[in-house]
Amino acid sequence: MADCGGWESLPLGLHPRVLESLRELSFTHMTPVQSATIPLFMNNKDVAVEAVTGSGKTLAFVIPTLEILLKREEKLKKMQVGALIITPTRELAVQIDEVFRQFTVHFPQFRGNIVVGTPGRLEDMLRRRADGVELAGCVRSLDVLVLDEADRLLDLGFEASLNTILGLLPKQRRTGLFSATQTDEVESLVRAGLRNPVRITVKEKGLAAESTQKTPIRLHNYYTICRADEKFNQLVAFLRQHKKQKHLVFFSTCACVEYFGNTLGKLVKNVQIMCIHGKMKHKRQNIFMEFRQLESGVLVCTDVMARGIDIPEVDWVLQYDAPSSASAFVHRCGRTARIGHHGNALVFLLPMEATYVNFLSINQKCPMQQMKLLKDSVDVLPSLKKLAVSDRAIFEKGMKAFVSFIQSYAKHQCSLIFRMKDLDFAALARGFALLKLPKMPEMRGKNFPGFTPEDIDTNSIRYKDKNREKQRQRLLAQQKQEKQNETKKKFVKNKPWSKQKTKRNKKRKQASKRKLSDDEDDIDELLNDTRLLKKLKQGKISKEDFEKQLTGT
Numbered sequence: 001m002a003d004c005g006g007w008e009s010l011p012l013g014l015h016p017r018v019l020e021s022l023r024e025l026s027f028t029h030m031t032p033v034q035s036a037t038i039p040l041f042m043n044n045k046d047v048a049v050e051a052v053t054g055s056g057k058t059l060a061f062v063i064p065t066l067e068i069l070l071k072r073e074e075k076l077k078k079m080q081v082g083a084l085i086i087t088p089t090r091e092l093a094v095q096i097d098e099v100f101r102q103f104t105v106h107f108p109q110f111r112g113n114i115v116v117g118t119p120g121r122l123e124d125m126l127r128r129r130a131d132g133v134e135l136a137g138c139v140r141s142l143d144v145l146v147l148d149e150a151d152r153l154l155d156l157g158f159e160a161s162l163n164t165i166l167g168l169l170p171k172q173r174r175t176g177l178f179s180a181t182q183t184d185e186v187e188s189l190v191r192a193g194l195r196n197p198v199r200i201t202v203k204e205k206g207l208a209a210e211s212t213q214k215t216p217i218r219l220h221n222y223y224t225i226c227r228a229d230e231k232f233n234q235l236v237a238f239l240r241q242h243k244k245q246k247h248l249v250f251f252s253t254c255a256c257v258e259y260f261g262n263t264l265g266k267l268v269k270n271v272q273i274m275c276i277h278g279k280m281k282h283k284r285q286n287i288f289m290e291f292r293q294l295e296s297g298v299l300v301c302t303d304v305m306a307r308g309i310d311i312p313e314v315d316w317v318l319q320y321d322a323p324s325s326a327s328a329f330v331h332r333c334g335r336t337a338r339i340g341h342h343g344n345a346l347v348f349l350l351p352m353e354a355t356y357v358n359f360l361s362i363n364q365k366c367p368m369q370q371m372k373l374l375k376d377s378v379d380v381l382p383s384l385k386k387l388a389v390s391d392r393a394i395f396e397k398g399m400k401a402f403v404s405f406i407q408s409y410a411k412h413q414c415s416l417i418f419r420m421k422d423l424d425f426a427a428l429a430r431g432f433a434l435l436k437l438p439k440m441p442e443m444r445g446k447n448f449p450g451f452t453p454e455d456i457d458t459n460s461i462r463y464k465d466k467n468r469e470k471q472r473q474r475l476l477a478q479q480k481q482e483k484q485n486e487t488k489k490k491f492v493k494n495k496p497w498s499k500q501k502t503k504r505n506k507k508r509k510q511a512s513k514r515k516l517s518d519d520e521d522d523i524d525e526l527l528n529d530t531r532l533l534k535k536l537k538q539g540k541i542s543k544e545d546f547e548k549q550l551t552g553t
Contacts, residue, residue: 004035012042015070017106018063025102031056033202034063037176042067046175046194051202053180053308053334054216061085061146061176062099068143068174069110076113076141083144085116086165088152091288092308093117096148119153119161126168136168143173147193149307150179150186151327166193180334181327219337222346222371223357229381229430230373231348232260235320237377238346239268239298245315247298248335252321252408254279254302259401259432260320261300263387263394267380272297278304306331310338319347321405322356325413326363333366346371352422359417384433389456391464392472395435402432406442426450 006029007014007022014022022028030038033051041047041064051057065083069076076082087093097116104110117125126136147153153162175194179186190197226234239247249264251257254277261275272294276287291299292311299305306328314336323329329347336343347368349356360366388395405428412418426448429437436453437443463469535541 004030004032006030010035011039012067014063015067018066018103021103021106027059031059033057033200034060036200036202037061038064040198040200041174041176044068044174046197047200048177048186048190048194048197049200049202050179050181051200052216053331054310054338055202057148057178058096058099058308058310061144061148061178062096062103064174064176065114065144065146066103066107066110069113070107072143074141075109078112079138080113080141081115081139082110082113082141083115083146084122084139084142084165084169085114085146085148086119086122086153086162087116087148088118088156088158088307089304089309090118090284091305092149094285094288095308095310119158119165123161123164126165139169142169144176145169145173145193146176146178147189148178150177150189151181152179152307152331154186154189162189180331216334216337216343218342219333220342220344221333221366221368222344223349223368224346224371224373225349225351225354226373227431228350228424228427230377231320231431232381232384232433233377233379234348234374235318236264236267236380237374238318239264239271241374242316243268243271244296246294246296246311246313247316247318248305248311248314248332249298249300249318249320250306250323250332251300251302252324253401253404255397255401255404256321257300257302259394259397262397263384264298264300266387267383268298273300274298275300276305277302303328303332305335309335311335313341314338314343317343317345319345321408322347322349322353322412322418324408324411326360329360330364330366350424352419353417356414356417359414381430381433385435385454388433388435389454389461392461393463393465393468395458395461398432398434399438402429402434403438403440405432406440410442424450 007019007027010030033049033055037047037049037057037060041061049057049060065085069082072082085093085096087096093116100114100116104114115122115125126139147162175197177186177190177194177197224234235249249261251260257275257277261273265273274287274291274297276284276291276299280287287299288305288309291297295313299311303323306323317333317336319329319332323332333345336345357368357370360368384398388398406420406423406425409418409423410420420442425437425443425446427450429448429451434451435456435458437448437451463472532541536543
């Protein structure tokens, strides 16, 4: 990343203690996005900033925010919010808060006046009451609003929360919108939340003016083509060869992170491997902070770590699954080669997905080189199957990961390249080291001759965790008892019913007999009447005798 002179060269001078903080943090020179944004933001201009990931956007709004608050005529009170920073993830919120804390060491009066959070948490906060006071009233003195990673805010479905928050904020404020990519949704947000904004687009030195490349120029971008049942072997071989480096490994779903992340720790020895995904709650923050401090190791993650996260000296970004969109690809790669450093990124593609390389080249101006498959990779899939047989937790995670991957694949934005109908389910199941295929709608009515299930009763697989296995056995016993009780109830219920049925049949037979007897009597009577009428017509009996015999009198 090119520098644009020292901080003293800014047209509006910075506060001496802000400069002191910058020296303490070893930020001696500005980056292009900082030199272009800070003077405008400090000069009370709304800004919409687009710059490649890792370009130093955080300081581009931290410094103006502090300067604007320092120039306030009326000092902020304890419960008043002077600046609000909205981010898509908790990790990014914590990271930005850390940067502010490094500056507010010299400005303790601002602790509590600057709030950083995700849209959902902020909306919840503003709707609450504390000590009888509506917290929404605390933002009436707001001077600065920053929307960081704005495109991601909208991707995650925060639009309703953002609209609620914007509706509670004062109109007289400075607003900054920062993103590595601009989308139609971001443009709508610019029009809704910014007043005559200055648009700032910063490209790296060395890029042509017409270039739209979104990834850093110091990033070496690679791809490799391999079958679905080769991918995991290749990943394990790669990590074994690069044990002393720092890696981020991206998977498409939380279930895949849980399955592959936990098994990698058993297959790649002497390497610290951690997992993080969006469904984690309390552990996420500790894992994130611990990994940042490591010199080497592997963080297996979902796209929750793809935006704005600054992890020092990441050597490789490995994309085991291609992301759902081209912009997500850019943001994943941007976790390395940050602030002028060099970095590497590698995406694993299936043979049917090879055209994705050309798509990225055209769509994102993202140049990529092919990396050949590692020839000395060892087949670890049998070991993965053994792990599944030895622990039901791994077996279940594998099944869940397989299902989640297929469901995620079906929703891919580049559906012309990532087509479900071309997916080799058998090879994919082998690549997941499944013991058997799960039942799911996407596989109904299909044959998979390329996959042979293991000759094992999967119900007999036990949890390695003894307490969990005891709980499972109790549940199985309970289900068995309930089934027996259900059968017994049905038997008891049916016995009197069968007797009642027999009774009803007898009554029906008796009624039928009576009806038959009555019918026979009616027929005899009719025949007798007919004979009498015949005798009357033949003159054998008189009318008087006919009537007497007919009426029985």
